[in-house]
Amino acid sequence: MAPAPAFAPQPEVAESSLLSVRVLRAHGFPSRDLLSPSDCYVCLWLPTATSQELRTRTVRNCSCPVWNQTFRFRIQGLLKNVLELKVFDRDQLSVDDLLFSVLFDVGTLRAGETRLESFTLNPQGPERLDVEFHLRRLPEPPEQLLTNGVLVARELCSLDVCMEKASAATLGSSNGEGVELSVVGSYEGNQKVSVHAGPVSFHCPSYWDPELTIHLQNAAQEPLRVPLRTLPPNQPVKVAFPSAQETPLELKLKAEEVPGELSMRLGFGPCAGEQAFLGQRKQVVAKALKRLLQLEEDLPEDQVPVVAVMANGGGIRAMTALLGQLSGLQQLGLLDCVTYITGASGSTWAMADLYEDPDWSRKDLAGPIAMARARVTRSKLGVLAPERLWQYQRELRERAEQGHPSCFTDLWCLLNEALLHDQPHHRTLSEQRKALSRGQNPLPIYCALNTKDRRLNTFEFGEWVEFTPYEVGFPKYGAFIPPELFGSEFFMGRLMKRLPESRICFLEGIWSNLFAANLEDSLYWTSDPAQFWDRWAQARASLDKEVIPYSRLEEPPTATVAGRIAEVFKGLLTRRPLVGSTPNFLRGLEFHRNYFENPNFSAWKDTILDALPNQLTPSERYLCLLDVGYFVNTSCLPLLPPDRDVDLILSFDYSLDGAFQQLELVGRYCREQSIPFPAITPTPEELLRPQECHIFSDPARPDAPVVLHFPLVSDSFRHYSVPGVRRGPAEETGGELNLAAVGSPYHYTQLTYSEEDADKLLGLARYNICNNQEQILEGLREAVERRRRRRRPRPAPE
Template sequence: NNGPNSEVRIGHSLNEDESQHVAKRRATVPQCLQEHNISCSDEVPNIAVLGSGGGERAMIGLLGSLSQLSEEKLLDCIMYLCGVSGSTWCMASVYKEPDWSNQMETVKQNIIKRLDQGKVTYYEQYKKLKKMCEKDNFSVTDIWASFIVSNAVKEIDEHVLTEQRGQHNNNPYPIYTVIDKKSKYDTLYSWFEITPHECGYSLTGAFVDTKCLGSRFVKGAKTEEHPESDMLYLQVNVIAKCMKKVYEWDWGTHYNFLYKMTVDEVHPSILKSKTRQYEDAGLLVNSPYFSVLRKERNVDLIISLDFSEGDPFETVDKAAQMCKDLQIPFPTVEHPGNIKEPEDFYVFKDNPNAPVVIHMPLFNAVNCKGEVKKWGKKYKTVYLVYREEMISDLLEKAGLNIKNTKEKLLKEIEEVIQRKKN
C-alpha cells in the first residue's frame, strides 16, 4: 500500500505549473507569427525544439540555433525546448538568465566569452569533489561533474533547477531528459524527464516535485530530505556517450521515489529498488523525442536539431522504430539520397495523429558545400574544449541551418495551423 502522505503523483496529466506556463506562452505565439503574416486564433501551433547530444559540439550548435531563431524572430513561437546530453549544457547556460530569449545576443556573447576565456582551477574542482564526497550516494558522476564537465563548460554551476520557477515566463518551457540505466532496454520505463517543477518517468506517468529528486522515499512519502542536485551534477547525468566502456560503473545514483509503492503502471522491479541510476539518454536515443511525445503536451510540430556524430538519421530512425514498438503515433521516416551528404531540412508528416517532424542535421550539403566529412572530423564528440575560431565557425554553421530554412519552417507552421483548423 502507498503511504497516506504520498508526495508522488501517478498520472499522465501535466502538472499545474507547466500548464500555466504553456497557457501564458500560447498568448505570445500568435503575436510572433503575425510578424510573418501568419494568422492563428484558436489554432495556436504547439511547437517543440529538440536538441540532440554531441558534447561541446551540441552545446554550441544549439546556442547558434537559438540565436538565429531569435534573429529571424521565430523564437517566440517555440513552446518547449528539450535536450539531452550536450544540448542540456547550452540549456543550463541560457536558463541561468531570467527571460533569456528577450536578450539572446547578450546571453550568447557571455557564454562564448566563458567558453573561450573561462577557467576552473584544480583547487575549485577538488573543493567541489570534497563537498560531493560527503553525500551518502556518491558515485562516479560526482567525479565527472567536478573535473570533466566543469572543465568543458568552464564553470561550477551550483544553482538548482527549481530556482528557475517563475523566472522564465517569456521563454520556452525547458525539459531535460535522461534515461533510467536499469530500464534501458525496456523503453516504456527508460525515459526520465526533469523540469523546473516536476521530474519522473515520461511514458509511465510517475512524477515527483523536482526539489525532492535525491531525497529518500518509502511508499510515496518523503522519509529523509536531501539537498536538490545542482546544475553541474544534472549536466553530468547527461554526458559521455563517447565513454561506453565505463557505463558498467555507478552513474547518477539517486534514491528511488517509487520505492515500495504499489503502482500497476510501473514495473515491479522499479518499485523494489532503493536507488535508481540516471544516465546519458544518448546511450539509447540521442534526442529527447519521448518527452514531447507525451500526448498531454499536444505537440503539433517537432523541430529536431541534430548535432549527432555519424549517421545523420540515426536519432529519428530509432525514435520511429521505438514509437512503432510502443504504439505511439509517429510519422513514417523515409530519407532517400546521400547519407554522407544530407540535406539541411527533412519533413516527415504522413500520420495525421502524430506531430509533424522536421529533422535538421548540423553538417549538411547546404551549409558545408561538399565538405560534410571534413567538418565532422574537425568537431568530434570527444573534443570537449574548442578554441575561439572553432566556436565562431560552429555557431555560424548552426545559424545558417535556421537562416537557410526559415521560409520552409514558416510553410510547415502554416500547414500545421491549417491541419488544426480542419
C-alpha cells in the same frame, strides 16, 4: 514552493485475503552434485505481502523431495500479487544452484478456491513441482489505497522508540553505544537507540503486521520481539523487559498511522504548473504567429499549435550548435513560436545556462554565445589543478554530510562543471520557474534514461526520465516529484528524508553521464546500432503477448556448465562499475492488478521486465541514471505523449556519422510502440548528400507531428556567409568545416575548439536556420491549418 499536484491519485478500498501456499513435493530434478542426489529446498517471495523471502526446510540426498509445508500470506486483491517460487540445490562448497523458478499470478484464484498446480519446465520432461493454493477472504477492515491505475501507495505506520533505562551490560559497553533495533521491511531497517540519545523512528507498511526486534548484546539470549499490532494507536507505552541486571531494559514505544497524503504526484499528463504555463505561452505564440504568418485575426486558443525544438546530444558540439540555431530562430522572430525545448546530453548544458536568465529569449543571444565561445576555446587543463581538486573534495564531503550517497557520478558532475564554467554556478532546476512565470520562454525538458546496474543491458531495460522546472519523473509510471525533492529519500510515496536541492551541475552530470555504461552499452557506440535495435524489437514482439499468465516458468542459467559460463560472461558485460546512486523516489510503491492493461502504461512499455512487476523500478533502492544516447541519442520522447499534443518538431541533430540515423531510430521506436510519428524514409539521394532541412509528415495521421529535420551539414554555407550573400575569395575558408566522423575537430572527445572552429560551427548552425526560413514558415502554416481541421466541428448528418 512547488505547484500543487494535478490529477491527484484516486483512493480505492481493498479487501484482505489469506493466501495459503502448501509446497508439496518435487519430482525428477537431476543432481548438480557429482557424488550424491540433490539437497533441495524451495524459496517463496511475495513482495506485496512481506519483505522477507520464506523457504522450506532442506530435504537431503533425495531426487523426489517431499516438504508438505504451508506458508500463509495476507494480501490485497487490488494489487498485482505475483508469487515467485524457486527450487534450489544446496551446496556446501559454493553458491546454491538454482534448478528452476516459477511465477504465479495470485489474481487468477477466486475466493474460496483450492487449486493444485504441477509446474513443469517441459511437458515431456521429468521435472515437476507440486504446489497447492487456497484463497480465503478475511473479515478485516478494508485498506485505503491511493492509485493512478498503475502504481499503488499503501497505508504506512510509524513507530517511535525511546530508551528510558538500560544497564551497561545490555548496551554492550560502558560508554553506552546503544541497542540495535530492527523492523523488517521498514524504510529504516536497522537502527541503534541509547539512553542519552533521542528517539528513533521506523516506517513500515501496516499490512505486513510488522514487529520490533531488539537485538541484545548477550548472544546467548534470543532477540526480544514486540508486534506493533499489540500497541494501542497514538498512545505512548512503556515496555520493560526482564533482565538479570539490576537495571532492566525499558523502552517507550509509540505506534501511529502515517497520514495518507503523498509527497509526490501519481498521475498522467502535464502537472498544474505546466498547464498554467501553457495557457500563458499560447498567448505569446498566437501573437507571434499572427505577425509572422500575417493572419487577419487572432488565433483562438484551441487553434494555437504546439511547436517544439528537439535538440540531440553531442557534447560541446551540441552545446555550441544549439546556441547558434536558437540565435537563428531569434533573428527570424521564430523563437516566440516555440512552446517546448527538449535536450539530451550536451545540448542540456546550453539550455541550463540560458535559463539562468529569466528573460533570455527576449534578449540578444550574442552575450550568452560570446560566453560559451570563450569557454569552449580556453584550455581545460585547469580542471585538474590542485586547488580545483581540493574544491571538488570539499564539496563532495559536504554533500556526504548532508546525506547524499557518495558515487563517482558526483565527481564527474563537478569536473563537467569545471570544463564548462570558470566558477561554480549556484543555481537549481526549480529556480528556472522564474523563466516560465509569464510564459516568456519555452518550457525546457531535460532527458535521462533509467537502467539496471547489473544483469541487463540498456536495450533490455531502459526507462525515460524527464526533468522540468516543475517536476522530475517517469511518464511510464505516472510518478513525479518537484525538483526540490530530487535526491531526497521517499518510501511508499511519502517523503522520509529531505535533503537540500542539488546545484544544477549535479543534474547536468546525470543528463550527460557516460560513465554508468557497461561493456555491452559501449559496443553500441563502436558498432552498427541496427543490430541492437533488432534485438530490442524482437523482445518487444514477444512482450506484446507477455501479460502475466497464471504461471510462468524459467529455466535457470546455471542448469549446465555452459549456462554458468554464459551467466558469468553476461555479468561482466552488463555490470556498471561507475554507476550513480540517486535515491529512488518510487521505492516501496506497488502495482495495480490491471497496471499492464492501463493505456498510460502499456503505450510506453519499453523493457523485457514490464510484465514482471516484482523486478521493476519501485523495487530498487537507487536509480541508475545515464545519458539517453546509450539507447537513442535524442530528446524526442517527452514530446510524443498525446497530452502534450505537439504539432511541429524542429529536430536539431548533431551527429557526425549519419544525418538521419538517430531520427530513423526514433521512427522505429515509435512504430514498435504504436506512437503516432511520421515515417522517416530519406531517399537514396538524401542519404548520400543530406540537405540543410528535411520535412517528414504523414497526411493520413493528423495526430502525428510534422518533423523539420536539421542535420549538421555544410551545404550552401560553404558558398554563402549569410543567406543570399556569396563569400568573397578571402572568406572561402570560413565555410569549410570538417564534419567527418573521424578526424573532425568537433568530435565529442574534443573538449577545446580553436576560435576559428568555434566561429565556423556557430555560423553554420545559425545559417542553416536562417537559410530555411520559408520551410519553417510553411511548417507553421501547416501546423495552424492542421489545428483548425482537428478543431473544426463535423457537419451534422442529413
